[in-house]
Amino acid sequence: MATADHIKALIRSHSEGDEERFYAIALQVAAQAARQGHTKMAKELRDLVDRAKAHGEPPAQGQKTKPVPIVQPRGELAGLLTASFPTIRLADMALDQSVRSRLERILLEQRQREKLRAHGMSPIQKLLLVGPPGTGKTMTASALASELGIPLFTIRLDGLITRYLGETAAKLRLIFDAIQQTRAVYFFDEFDALGSERATKNEVGEIRRVLNSFLQFLEQDDSDSLVAGATNHPQILDKALFRRFDAVIEYGLPSADISEQVMRARLALLDTSKVDWSAAAEAAEGLSHSEVTRACEQAAKNAILQQHTRIDTGEVVEALRERRAVHR
Incomplete structure (x- = not known):
């Protein structure tokens, strides 16, 4: 449950009136409880x-809003993992809908992993997310961590892959x-x-050895973490x-309905009564989720x-066309 560091941080943030920090630490306590x-x-x-x-007020001007992460990689791991x-x-x-399901x-x-293990079965734990850039793969990792109340550790490949044998x-x-x-x-x-084809002619021997090691580590992993x-x-x-x-999930470019959902959500703070969503979705065809969002x-x-x-429709369509031009 809550550690001494959590309790001290909660008291400090409360005494300083830092509401957002207080909530962030409370969520970290919840995450630790879930892990246990x-x-x-x-x-x-x-x-x-x-x-x-939901019932609170927005933070005052100048008030700190950045969470204080209690779980952070230390030592050599600090250069290999980024915690969020x-x-x-x-x-x-x-x-x-198929991806969501x-x-x-x-x-x-x-969430039911203990029940599955009690019957000699393992939960889905190792995922491969494939698809074009900007279709939600990275956001999926964030959403899974958030839904399960656990941290997200992103592996820094620049710190992982070196030119020295065995490192x-x-x-x-x-x-x-x-x-x-x-x-x-x-x-x-x-x-x-990290996982390119071992038979590739241009691939160096070190990367082949790394891939072999990764395959062994992945097969032996029986942890409660998601990889x-x-x-x-x-x-x-x-x-x-x-x-x-355990699962390979394929992401594709958004359909017209999904593009409309993205646009409605991103423009929700404006008056969109003059937007023809069908025309806007047609203009968004071929763009990724992130490109539609940026437009x-x-x-x-x-x-x-x-x-x-x-x-209005013209402003949205023009922004989508500009984004398409940048994409090309």
Whole structure:
């Protein structure tokens, strides 16, 4: 449950009137309770924080809002992992229903993992997320961590991969030791840098040895953590990798309905009564979720700078066309 550091941090933030910091630390206490199996207590704490935030006031000007992470990698791991404590929920994401259903199944099995293990079964724990850039793979890792009340550790490939013989594999072992010791979502972004096909002619011997080590560590892992890899280039991954993951989830460019959901959510603070969403969705065809989001942000900024809060179809479509031009 709450450690002495948590309690001191809670008292300090309360005495300083730092409401956002207080809530962030309370969520960290909930995350620790969840890691220790106290799921009911963790849920109650999160519900209390959500209700308090819903009835509270926005932070005063100059008030600190950055969370104070209690769980942080130390020593050699500090150069290999970046810790964060996401708050995005799965319901906040605009996803294809088939992808959403698979993620909900993963969350169900993780929340009921003790029940599954009591019957000799293991929950889904190793995920490979594949698809074009900007389609929600990184956000998925954040949402899974948030939904489960555990930290997100992103592996820093620049710190992991070195040119010295054996050093990368040794660092990889440190990461998998951490995976065993601290329950979290461990996210390998741009996974193709680590998991490229061993038979590739241009591949160096060190990377082949690293991939062999990764495959062994992944197969031996029986922790409570979630291990997720994401790649935009699944075609260059070693075929043996696909057998080691419990689930491979494919992300695609958004449909017209999903694009509309993204645009409605991003423009919700403006008057959109003059927007023809069908025309806007047609203009968004071929763009990723993140590109649609950025186009909407540009359109919203244009409206705000012109000192009006109403946005029309032409402004949205023009921003989408500009984004498409940048994309090309």
